[in-house]
Amino acid sequence: MSNSNKLNWKISATFHLVMVVLGVVYVLVSAYTYRNYTLETSQKLHAHLADHLVEETKPLVNGKPDTAATHDIMHSMMVINPSVEVYLLDTTGRIIDYVVPFSTVKREQVSLDPVRKFIEAQGELFILGDCPKAPGAQNIFSASPIFEGEKLTGYAYIILAGMAQQEVGSTLLSSYFLKTGSFIFLATLIASLLVGLFAIWLITRNLQDIIEVVRRFKEGDSKARVPNAKGSDLALLSTTFNDMADTIGANIEELKSVENLRRELIANVSHDLRTPLAIMQGYVETMLIKNDTLTPGERRQYLETTLGSSEKLAKLISQLFEYSKLEAKQIQPRKEPFFIAELAQDVHQKYQIIAKQKGITLQLDQPKDLPMVFADLGLVERVIQNLMDNALKFTPQGGKVSIALRAMDSSVEVRIADTGPGIPESEQSAIFERYRKAASGHVQQSAGAGLGLAIAKKILVLHDATIRVQSKLNEGTAFMFQLPVAA
Ligand SMILES: Nc1ncnc2c1ncn2[C@@H]1O[C@H](COP(=O)(O)OP(=O)(O)OP(=O)(O)O)[C@@H](O)[C@H]1O
Ligand SMILES: [Mg+2]
Known part of the structure; x- marks a missing residue:
């Protein structure tokens, strides 16, 4: 017998036990009252x-x-x-x-x-x-x-009521009670049995539905929900179950995606770390083997390559670390009002040397009296750096990179544009995902890991802002985002 049936029978057994006890008490009380009533009437009369x-x-x-x-x-x-x-x-x-x-x-x-x-x-x-x-x-x-x-x-x-009458009385009484009383009692019992069963069915019908849904959920049907939860008689139970199922479902989904991400990360990291490590290892081994025959010029070149690889490795590791922390929501922005114009000025200054080395013109456009913005200064600087790194990395000699600030209604727009190779439209949405680099061909395969834009996007999400890209092949690319003006 299922548990719900057990409950049904327990409820109905209790119900009928109460009915029987009440019935017996009723018969006894009315018999007693009837007898006293008759006796008192007789005594008063006579x-x-x-x-x-x-x-x-x-x-x-x-x-x-x-x-x-x-x-x-x-x-x-x-x-x-x-x-x-x-x-x-x-x-x-x-x-x-x-x-x-x-x-x-x-x-x-x-x-x-x-x-x-x-x-x-x-x-x-x-x-x-x-x-x-x-x-x-x-x-x-x-x-x-x-x-x-x-x-x-x-x-x-x-x-007054002599033995004879008492005998007649009690015989009549008992025959009345036995016949009429038990008939009425039985009829009531049967009627109450039917009504009771119906009432219990009404009460437990919704419960049965819920139990059925819970059973399905238990057996792995994560989409099982109580239908019409708000309208059912047990609305609170139904909606609470549905909410719980939603939460569990969302948690499982999140766990799944975190798990996928972890796998992907391990695969990519091991691949990305392996390449610079292998290069370093190769050069160091060569230097050890050819120690006596290497010219000072060759030795210097080998060492520089090794150093470059180790720098790349260090950058990659710190980027991965940063991205993982953002992904795990361990970084919380510490927002404060600051002058975005000053920050743009600083960045412009810092990149001037690299731009000169690469033969790229660096430009800064910003109106006077720009308002302060409300954001995490360090994180916003990181976003601008990542965009500037890309712009300078992908723009060929003779090109131009510009940082432009513009006051909007209640925000300031930051726009970093270049005259580089551009990004094919089909790639534009993918470049913000981690490890995604635009398909090779439009630019010589870059040395980066493909984390710069993913990090920038995550940081901007923490500021409730979105990053957008505008790009045309062979003309150039522009990235822009907005920061709220400080109140
Ligand atoms: N200014 C740009 N011009 C052309 N392509 C770009 C530009 N910025 C980004 N891209 C494309 O988007 C891809 C993703 O950029 P992202 O900054 O995330 O990675 P990366 O620069 O390759 O590596 P990392 O930034 O981790 O060193 C790049 O590999 C490149 O293909
Ligand atoms: Mg980059």
Whole structure:
């Protein structure tokens, strides 16, 4: 049996147990109430029967029962109402005379306490007295004191619902209760069973759907979601599950992409590090082998190549380190207001020497009174450097590289343009991905690792900015981005 079915049965069993207990309690309470109601009504109706007997006759003469005078009346009372039993008691409660049908009297004495209370309350009290025919049993009665002159000589004591009536009553009662009661009870039970099962089905129907979806999710269907979650009866549970599934899905996707990236990185890094290392190793080995025959000029050339390779290696490692930190979101920009014009001035100065060496004209265009921008100075400098490195690397001798700043609505645009070979349109979106270099041909295969633009893009993402490229083959390339003006 599945867990949800177990829950169904537990709920319905509890429900029906409660129904049965309530039913039994109801029957018992109504039986008890009905019995008391009947007895109290009878007692009230016949409360003054004993008074009438005492008024009509003189039941006791000198404390002795006057059988001749009373028995006739007592008989006729019992003929009219067969349920009564008429007794005469002396002042101690001893039974001194009676006219009782069918059965023998088993008590000699009855308790006078209830009798006195009844007389005192003038019949207004519902009270039970000893039943002379059944020791230990109690019944309703009517009672009246008997006086001879001023002297109390005894009591008339009339049991009202006699044994006969009680028997008839209880038979009727039990047959009513057994027949009608159990019929109604059974009918109610069956109806409640049906209604209960329906109600439970209604309640658990949504639960079943959710359980089904959770089961599918557990079995690997990461797309399993509770349909119409907000509209279901268990909306909170459904939407919470869906949210949880979304979060888990997103986390798995992120883990997958991080894992892919890690693999790619290891593959690329080992490849990129291997080349300069191999070059260095080769030259150093050659120098060791040919140590005696090398001319000073050759030795110097070998050493310079080795140094170049080791510099490349160092740059690559630091770039990789920087990129990995950006990728892992370990670098948080420390933004502050600064003058972007001053930064552009500095960069322009720094690149002047390299530009001169390569025979490239370096130009700086910026209007006066440019506002401050709000960004991380160090990171923005890194972006501009990477763009300048590319511009100078790819632009041939005689070309031109320019840094231009322009005030926009609420930002300043930085634009770095060159008159180099340009980037084919098909490559333009790919160059910002790590390790992506434009297909060889349009430029001689550059020595870089293909990380410069990827790093620049990541830094700008941290500033909620985007980098754009404009390029035409054989005409030149321009990269631009915007930084927000400091408030
Ligand atoms: N100004 C440019 N003119 C022509 N091509 C460019 C220019 N800037 C970038 N590219 C192309 O985009 C590619 C990616 O540039 P990126 O700066 O990311 O890498 P890289 O310069 O090759 O290596 P690294 O910057 O890591 O030393 C370059 O290899 C080149 O093909
Ligand atoms: Mg570069």
